[in-house]
Amino acid sequence: MNTINLPTLDDVARLAGVSTATVSRCLNLPAQVRDSTKLRVEAAIADLGYTPHFGGMALASNRTNTVGAIIPTMESAIFARGLQFLQEELSLSGITLLVATSQYDPEKEAQQIRALLGRGVDGLVLIGQERPEETYEFLKARRVPFVLMWTSAPNSPYCNVGFDNHQAAYDMAMHVIGHGHRHIAMIGGITKGNDRASERIHGVSDAMKQHGLTLQPPYLVEAKYTIEQGKTAARQLLRLDPPPTAIICGNDVQAAGALKAVRDAGLTVPDDVSVVGFDDIDLAEAVEPGLTTVHVPHRRMGREAARLIIKMARDRAPAQNISIDTKIVERSSLRDISGQS
Amino acid sequence: MNTINLPTLDDVARLAGVSTATVSRCLNLPAQVRDSTKLRVEAAIADLGYTPHFGGMALASNRTNTVGAIIPTMESAIFARGLQFLQEELSLSGITLLVATSQYDPEKEAQQIRALLGRGVDGLVLIGQERPEETYEFLKARRVPFVLMWTSAPNSPYCNVGFDNHQAAYDMAMHVIGHGHRHIAMIGGITKGNDRASERIHGVSDAMKQHGLTLQPPYLVEAKYTIEQGKTAARQLLRLDPPPTAIICGNDVQAAGALKAVRDAGLTVPDDVSVVGFDDIDLAEAVEPGLTTVHVPHRRMGREAARLIIKMARDRAPAQNISIDTKIVERSSLRDISGQS
């Protein structure tokens, strides 16, 4: 109704003096077409400015060369980065990425899954493991290949491409402890429906336990992944007695907020309080002081996920778990206080 | 091939004991269907877990209820925010947003336009005015409704929903001058193929001219919209003699980089140098000191664009220009030096 009278396969076929089947093959299986005909067809295509009609293609072949991704949010750069790489890798194989957001709401995620499937995506990329059983059942019933990013679970029945949030957080906590901190507080993400957030908290908690320390409210606060909430949470922590000497944050955005709270309280980072983040997004190095944080391997994660989902969708390859290492990036928001009392 | 044996309209029709036409109408023109049948059909749909097949729909109706947006990049939050609102508003009308990126490359943008049209988008959202004439011609030939965001040009033959970059930058420069600054430098975006970047530069330049000042290299530098490049550019500016007392940046990301450069040079913002940004993304308030910047009306822009494109696509409404005001957000990176020499 909008795009008036586009040229169709038929038009191309007529102009090139071949059948529609041949044109279709030129597009999809060029190896099967003689060079001379291919040339004619290509000329006709160029001549008419023909573009295949997606709907027709999808209908006839039941393939769309599309994979869908549902991320919690586009607001911060947390997921956008990884998607960028996912996207790049997919497009190398001629596959388009469709992105939708769930706002961290499992209900909304389920809806979006349906929407994307309705659009005929050949595969799905989701974030994290935690979601209602029905969602997994639905996915299974439909036989849609899907990969879960941002987590890694060797024992998972699903296909994961990501990193071990627990381990990464554990390492970071050990690192902080190694810098002499004993009064450690944490601002975690909202754990409801978010396994990454809870694993990060547990990782920190476990590391602390290892050293005879405990992590619990009020030294443990859950907050949304926003600067504002990070700030509010940190403000509370700073009022505790004794105040923490280090605040471990569930992500960099919260950490940026914490930095502000510390400053507002008339203290400085890292002299009075250390603050560390998680994710290593741009923000982490933009703030002052630069955040010591956990570097998440966005690039590799995106690439591997792309390759895997392609294999699964195209060749019906079996699920696979790919775990990628994180590492701690040292900037200057963490101070060593071993020497002190 | 992937999603095995999904229920079709036919299945629903059979189960509900009606014809496929009726089921289709239930979905698209529910007003035309008697309540009792509608109920039966809805039950059947729920029962089977039916989802319409996008391809079939697109093929039959030549509508997709999809609009495409092509933004320069997802890397920073600059465009993501606006899209978020665009998306929200569109989904209220049951329309899906497809996002693609052009990496600030007109060539790539043209490609993406074709890709999106191939997917049958009912309308297109593009950023800025500047693009090859052929692209516009292509769009016109196809009769695709499209709106240009992030710019506003009353005299434009196209449909704009945005703000006046020139005016906004002009205002900001006036503001800076009003704070007593006379040695003003600017880090602009790369102007090639980017009208927003050039307009911002001209806005600043014009304001300065108004006060008998001039803006030109080496006090004017073009840099990419990254923290790193902003930092590099600022470093150069700080070495000039006389050094600028204020640096106006083409966007907040560059400004964040400039902040770092100033600090690295052993100076402080705003005591030694003032730095202002543009866009008012999260970053602007996360950095220290908070950036005085131009607030871009992401929300309104997104909404208005959505409404307009819907009207154009659905009702063939004529193009329209919607201009939205920007305003300056005062934080603390700009200092008044009127009193000083």
Add this chain to the structure above:
DNA sequence: AATCTTTATGTAAGCGCTTGCATTTCTAGA
């Protein structure tokens, strides 16, 4: 030159949906 492969192309039957038009069913006025 005749035959058998192999390779290239054509034929035509759908894929799941919408929609103009024909038909049936209701509603309401007489």
Add this chain to the structure above:
DNA sequence: TCTAGAAATGCAAGCGCTTACATAAAGATT
């Protein structure tokens, strides 16, 4: 109760493409 007119539904022809399968053309082999 009958009937005209309105409202609801059904019928069936595609939308643009892919893909078995059938057929034709080209090469290979004697």
